Amino acid sequence: MRTLILSFIYLFNTINVHAQVAVSKEPRHHVVFENNKVRILNVLVLPGDTTQYHVHSTPSVFIPFTKTRTGSQRINEQPEYGTSVAGNVWFEDLSEPHIKIHRVWNMDTSVFHVMDIELLAKEARFILNPLAIPHxxxxxxxxxxxxxxxxxxxxxxxxxxxxxxxxxxxxxxxxxxxxxxxxxxxxxxxxxxxxxxxxxxxxxxxxxxxxxxxxxxxxxxx
The missing domain is CATH 2.60.120.10 (Jelly Rolls)
Known part of the structure; x- marks a missing residue:
């Protein structure tokens, strides 16, 4: 019985992933550059607007440019709220099995502006030490x-x-x-x-x- 339940949950989650739009196809996420290494998405969410549920499935760097009160909600979970800060960059490994399906809305009075840099490399490694240059x-x-x-x-x-x-x-x-x-x-x-x-x-x-x-x-x- 337990195996049957786990199989049903896996099937349900798989159907959910395939039913949602990829982040690069979500209307408020605009692809502005792409090569074999990265895909850059310029994200603009107007005041009071909400994105579609969409799928993040690659390791990604997020760079906000505005101070904006936002809400977000993973599929089948409760909403979360926060405030973006310009330049407060973060990274998420959203490759399997960490795929994220969520939507985002703008609770503020000005545009929410953020960049999503999807990292497309197959391997996660840096050979050299970090940069050591002024500034x-x-x-x-x-x-x-x-x-x-x-x-x-x-x-x-x-x-x-x-x-x-x-x-x-x-x-x-x-x-x-x-x-x-x-x-x-x-x-x-x-x-x-x-x-x-x-x-x-x-x-x-x-x-x-x-x-x-x-x-x-x-x-x-x-």
């Missing part, structure tokens, strides 16, 4: 994900060169910056959620030209 402070260090907090005061620079892995640099707040990538210079104003893919062995420099601190999250990619 980059380790935030998350797991076999799947390694992220850094970066804050640049006026005229301070982030200098990445001769690294053997790829990176994603994500802006947390709006900033006026000068960027030099493999000798090509560009001055621009970046917005929260704007990101740059830095290839292994690239020479990448970013300088804060504004009067207020420029905050970033740097994600190492296996």
């Amino acid at each position: 980059a402070h380790i935030q998350i260090d797991t076999p799947w994900a390694r992220t850094y907090i970066i804050q640049l005061a006026k005229n301070q620079e982030l200098n990445i060169k001769e690294q053997t892995c790829d990176f994603i640099l994500v802006a947390i707040n709006g900033s006026e910056i000068k960027m030099i990538e493999n000798g090509r210079e560009n001055r621009t104003f970046i917005k929260p959620g704007q990101y740059y893919w830095i290839h292994a062995h690239d020479k990448f420099i970013m300088i804060n030209q504004g009067n207020t601190p420029a905050n970033f999250t740097l994600v190492s990619i296996n």
Whole structure:
């Protein structure tokens, strides 16, 4: 009898997973970049709006850009409530058997904005030690994900060169910056959620030209 019950529960959960939409297909989750290593989703939930139930099934890094009161609910569970904080990055291993099916709603008066970086590598490992460069402070260090907090005061620079892995640099707040990538210079104003893919062995420099601190999250990619 116990075996029959467990088999029914497994079948019920399997049906639930297949009945829900993948996170990349949920209408408020917009795929803005994808390659064989990552899939980047830009997530925007309007005040009072609720996402569909959706499935997270990959290890993922989440980067919020707003302070927003939200609710969330796993399927067949009670709701949970919290407040996002811009730059308060977190990681979840959502691969089997840790798949998450949930929905999220915005309880606040402004847009809830977050980035979901799905990590698509088959292996969870970093060969090299964490970066040791000025202004980059380790935030998350797991076999799947390694992220850094970066804050640049006026005229301070982030200098990445001769690294053997790829990176994603994500802006947390709006900033006026000068960027030099493999000798090509560009001055621009970046917005929260704007990101740059830095290839292994690239020479990448970013300088804060504004009067207020420029905050970033740097994600190492296996």
